[in-house]
Amino acid sequence: MRQPAFAAREGWDSTDARARARALLAMSVTEFRQQFKGSPMKRANRRGLTRSAAVLGNVGTRDDVPALEAALAHDEPLVREHAAWAIARIKRRPADLAPRWT
Template identity: 45%
Template structure:
């Protein structure tokens, strides 16, 4: 028996950004996209969304953790870019994720 159904109201429909994040590759792509968002990209992607309560740097830190957990060497360039992020926690998590990926080889 199916208890779920698609959102009836457009306000509750998933945003385009999340549509392909249903598997490992899609999740990695989403994490890379979040890492590379600037303030304008973030504002546009989440306009009218409660997710904007989380600051951009917080989502970017979480995206680094995602990449550390499921990322591959293909994700190292994005993580390297995060090593110069203005927020220390993002830099720390990007460094951790890079080390984990390199250790996995």
């Protein structure tokens, strides 16, 4: 039997993990609460999920840098720290070299 709480939320059923990460980074507290109300995702908490999203440095490309730069103003210090790390990692990578995990 399918549980409605575990169904993909509208707009979150994409297989593009980087797009989902960028969306998480841009979410306010209110948007996060509204999007994941009644969802198991809410238990993971916004701070932890957005910190994980900021680890785009492992799989991100230069296309992700604007989202990460915006995250430098995030309300969570841990997210800001990881966004700065990801930006530095992506910018150090040669432009023509894609991450191994994509």
